[in-house]
Amino acid sequence: MSKNYRIKTSCPQCGCSGATHLSEKELKERYGDLPNIELECHECMMVMEAEVEEDLSKE
C-alpha cells in the first residue's frame, strides 16, 4: 500500500493558495526525501514553503 499526500501552498505575496495530490512515489520522484518542499508560486513566481500532509481520504 502506498500512501498519498496532499501538498498545500499558500503564497504570502499574492495570497493565492492551492492543493496538489501526489502519491508517495510521485512525491519522492519530484522532491526526494526532503522534509520541506519548496514550490514556486505560479502567479508571482515567489518561492514558498509548502505544507505536506498525509492524505487519509480513500478513493
Ligand SMILES: [Zn+2]
Ligand atoms: Zn504568489
